[in-house]
Amino acid sequence: MAGIQIKNIVKKYGDGFPAVNDVSIDIADGEFVILVGPSGCGKSTLLRMIVGLEDITSGDMMIGDKRVNDLAPRDRNLAMVFQNYALYPHLTVYENIAFPLRLAGASDSEVDAKVKEASKTLELDEHLQRKPGNLSGGQRQRVAMGRAIVRDADAFLFDEPLSNLDAKLRGQMRSEIARLQKKLGITTVYVTHDQTEAMTLGDRVAVLKRGVLQQLASPRELYENPGNLFVAGFIGSPPMNFLPAEVEGTSVKLPFGTVEIPADKAEKAAGRGLLIAGIRPEAFEDASLVDEARAGGSTFSGKVEFVEWLGSETYAYLPFEAPPEVVKQLEQLEKDLDGDSLRTQLVISLDGASRVREGDQAEIWVDTSKMHLFDPATGENLTVDLSNAGRIPALDSGVPA
Amino acid sequence: MGNTPLRKVGIALGAALILIWCLLPVAWIISLSFKSQESITNGSPGFFPSEGGFAGWDNYVAAWDNEQFRRAIFNSIGISLIATLLSVIVATLAAYAIARLEFRGKKLVLSTALAIAMFPVVSLVGPLFDMWRAIGLYDTWPGLIIPYMSFTLPLAIWTLAAFFREIPWEMEQAAQVDGATSWQAFRKVIVPLAAPGVFTAAILTFFFAWNDFVFGISLTSTEAARPIPASLSFFVGSDPFNRPASLLAAGAVIATLPIIVIVLAFQRKIVAGLTSGAVKG
Numbered sequence: 250m251a252g253i254q255i256k257n258i259v260k261k262y263g264d265g266f267p268a269v270n271d272v273s274i275d276i277a278d279g280e281f282v283i284l285v286g287p288s289g290c291g292k293s294t295l296l297r298m299i300v301g302l303e304d305i306t307s308g309d310m311m312i313g314d315k316r317v318n319d320l321a322p323r324d325r326n327l328a329m330v331f332q333n334y335a336l337y338p339h340l341t342v343y344e345n346i347a348f349p350l351r352l353a354g355a356s357d358s359e360v361d362a363k364v365k366e367a368s369k370t371l372e373l374d375e376h377l378q379r380k381p382g383n384l385s386g387g388q389r390q391r392v393a394m395g396r397a398i399v400r401d402a403d404a405f406l407f408d409e410p411l412s413n414l415d416a417k418l419r420g421q422m423r424s425e426i427a428r429l430q431k432k433l434g435i436t437t438v439y440v441t442h443d444q445t446e447a448m449t450l451g452d453r454v455a456v457l458k459r460g461v462l463q464q465l466a467s468p469r470e471l472y473e474n475p476g477n478l479f480v481a482g483f484i485g486s487p488p489m490n491f492l493p494a495e496v497e498g499t500s501v502k503l504p505f506g507t508v509e510i511p512a513d514k515a516e517k518a519a520g521r522g523l524l525i526a527g528i529r530p531e532a533f534e535d536a537s538l539v540d541e542a543r544a545g546g547s548t549f550s551g552k553v554e555f556v557e558w559l560g561s562e563t564y565a566y567l568p569f570e571a572p573p574e575v576v577k578q579l580e581q582l583e584k585d586l587d588g589d590s591l592r593t594q595l596v597i598s599l600d601g602a603s604r605v606r607e608g609d610q611a612e613i614w615v616d617t618s619k620m621h622l623f624d625p626a627t628g629e630n631l632t633v634d635l636s637n638a639g640r641i642p643a644l645d646s647g648v649p650a
Numbered sequence: 651m652g653n654t655p656l657r658k659v660g661i662a663l664g665a666a667l668i669l670i671w672c673l674l675p676v677a678w679i680i681s682l683s684f685k686s687q688e689s690i691t692n693g694s695p696g697f698f699p700s701e702g703g704f705a706g707w708d709n710y711v712a713a714w715d716n717e718q719f720r721r722a723i724f725n726s727i728g729i730s731l732i733a734t735l736l737s738v739i740v741a742t743l744a745a746y747a748i749a750r751l752e753f754r755g756k757k758l759v760l761s762t763a764l765a766i767a768m769f770p771v772v773s774l775v776g777p778l779f780d781m782w783r784a785i786g787l788y789d790t791w792p793g794l795i796i797p798y799m800s801f802t803l804p805l806a807i808w809t810l811a812a813f814f815r816e817i818p819w820e821m822e823q824a825a826q827v828d829g830a831t832s833w834q835a836f837r838k839v840i841v842p843l844a845a846p847g848v849f850t851a852a853i854l855t856f857f858f859a860w861n862d863f864v865f866g867i868s869l870t871s872t873e874a875a876r877p878i879p880a881s882l883s884f885f886v887g888s889d890p891f892n893r894p895a896s897l898l899a900a901g902a903v904i905a906t907l908p909i910i911v912i913v914l915a916f917q918r919k920i921v922a923g924l925t926s927g928a929v930k931g
Contacts, residue, residue, distance in 0.1 A: 322826040335824035339842040349828040
């Protein structure tokens with residue numbers, strides 16, 4: 250086992266386009282790191298550079314203390330699970346799992362012992378003599394993992410391993426992977442575009458956008474202290490609300506009215522003119538349900554256009570008008586996030602007990618201590634708590650993202 | 651799709667017609683091979699031998715007793731198998747390179763190969779005859795194996811390249827991550843997956859070599875290398891002015907048997923869709 254150091258890695262294709270641009274990630278021994286981002290952000294390319302299937306244009310890839318840039322995949326001693334499993338269809342499950350051992354020239358008894366152990370861990374015992382073509386998606390997935398864990402690899406690499414499974418199976422396999430990784434304590438790099446997987450599996454999550462590392466932090470840090478507009482919009486579901494805002498003193502003017510924010514936040518954003526305020530849906534509540542103890546925030550009133558009641562909670566949608574410069578920035582953000590540019594509306598999550606109806610003029614309470622303020626030009630989070638935000642590369646060098 | 655019974659009858663009828671069309675000559679040769687020489691000379695137009703004209707296995711025994719014929723069968727089997735083996739090995743390697751690698755002149759290789767396959771065989775016989783006599787390949791096995799290979803390679807390369815392109819890249823990458831060298835990945839993963847293609851190419855090559863007459867008769871002069879199709883034309887029997895039709899028919903049937911055996915043996919390999927289950931289904 251070993252840690253992986255990714256140092257200033259750049260990948261340029263023939264046309265000079267940098268698919269991965271100056272990414273540095275230090276992965277500790279035994280750590281579970283997620284690479285996440287929308288399609289085309291370079292996360293898979295980065296993974297394939299770690300394993301050696303893709304050439305590195307510049308930078309250093311270190312596994313343990315060894316520079317592996319010029320080593321062939323087979324000399325890097327890494328195990329990889331591919332998106333579509335890449336099982337060998339002409340071999341039985343047993344031989345698929347045994348394949349790396351046979352290549353390494355292990356004796357038959359050793360192969361048998363290790364394959365049996367792996368198949369027991371993954372509950373594949375009854376399928377050992379079947380061919381991959383006759384297995385279900387989840388079973389194939391487990392065979393692919395069996396092929397990875399059977400060797401004493403330095404690290405596991407997963408390339409969107411669950412994207413071909415249906416939702417229920419995905420949840421099961423997700424916990425399976427987490428359990429396996431904890432049990433084996435092996436360094437793991439996991440690529441996904443699914444933020445649920447990113448949040449639940451990783452010790453740390455690296456968010457990438459167009460080949461550039463945006464933020465590297467624990468899931469909680471990412472959620473509570475996103476470094477910029479992109480990370481804020483990418484992490485969380487339903488996504489963070491973005492509203493035009495103007496700060497004057499400690500009050501913030503939002504489309505629905507003026508709210509008070511804590512003084513330290515106001516100070517960071519003072520004198521910047523028009524900003525974008527980011528507030529997560531759960532920072533809102535139906536004012537009638539907020540007791541005095543929680544009343545640290547502000548209340549405002551808005552017209553509810555549409556309500557989704559989910560039992561435990563209620564989503565309410567409040568449309569608003571935004572100035573063109575904010576709309577433009579939000580449209581660009583949606584494009585970066587692979588989404589369609591939707592109309593500007595506030596999505597708020599209320600308690601399931603809330604009686605707010607469609608068309609109501611509702612009193613809404615908002616916890617303004619959880620509000621973030623972003624620079625509309627650069628997307629930089631002005632109110633980020635740097636001591637709890639992991640690493641934000643854009644701020645390392647002092648250049649905004 | 652209404653009136654299914656009618657469709658079924660139609661399909662059966664069509665299949666029967668095609669079968670009769672294809673198999674009638676074969677059936678007729680078999681029928682001929684069981685008639686006695688006299689009954690054919692006297693005229694025996696029926697499918698079944700006329701009264702007293704049934705020869706039993708006599709023709710087969712007579713054909714097999716012929717030293718020349720046995721040599722020819724041996725030559726044909728040897729030459730065809732060697733040509734097939736070499737052709738498949740070379741074609742597999744070439745096709746893999748064409749399917750997987752980007753190199754200059756790839757298009758040129760492919761189009762040249764196609765051009766060679768279209769070249770009329772007859773136009774090469776004269777020059778080859780001259781060259782082979784000068785080099786000393788005339789009337790030898792290599793003298794036939796080389797032209798057979800050059801005519802079957804293009805087809806084999808095209809067939810196999812198509813098969814290799816179907817195999818997902820990930821198979822190979824997975825093998826390499828698992829610790830295989832490029833050669834091991836090729837041999838243990840890619841070739842087994844391309845097996846249907848390899849066998850298809852092998853059968854096509856074998857057919858070409860086995861059925862060839864023009865090279866066989868022009869580039870050989872003795873039993874040293876003469877293959878069956880050429881040898882059959884030298885089947886004269888006791889009376890040079892009266893070709894022994896029934897004996898020839900028996901020889902032709904014997905010459906057909908290896909082909910049938912090979913097709914049956916390889917058939918299952920070709921049919922199996924081996925790549926199913928490789929990636930998500």
